[in-house]
Amino acid sequence: MDEAMKRKLDKVLEDVKDPESNLPLSSLGVIEKYRYNEQLKELYVFTKFFSHRPPCKTCVGISMLIESSIKRDLEAALKREFPELSIRFV
Numbered sequence: 001m002d003e004a005m006k007r008k009l010d011k012v013l014e015d016v017k018d019p020e021s022n023l024p025l026s027s028l029g030v031i032e033k034y035r036y037n038e039q040l041k042e043l044y045v046f047t048k049f050f051s052h053r054p055p056c057k058t059c060v061g062i063s064m065l066i067e068s069s070i071k072r073d074l075e076a077a078l079k080r081e082f083p084e085l086s087i088r089f090v
Helices: 003-015 057-081
Strands: 031-037 042-047 086-089
Touching: 003 031, 003 057, 042 057, 057 086
Parallel strands: 042 086
Antiparallel strands: 031 042
């Protein structure tokens, strides 16, 4: 992955916000890393949402809704920045 792509990825993590706290994803620690497969034109996004889930079962449901909102916003931002790539969450 080249430096220009890394800078764009960092910018996306700064721009996408958590809907509850309005903090950027870069400061939440839920995105572990990215991997790029140039041949397949795929960007893999490794997340750590599971480790941030609360123990309460009701709260887990709410947490999962927030996670899906964050993933949807992140995927949309990544597709705007990298329209030629397929985005895969791992």
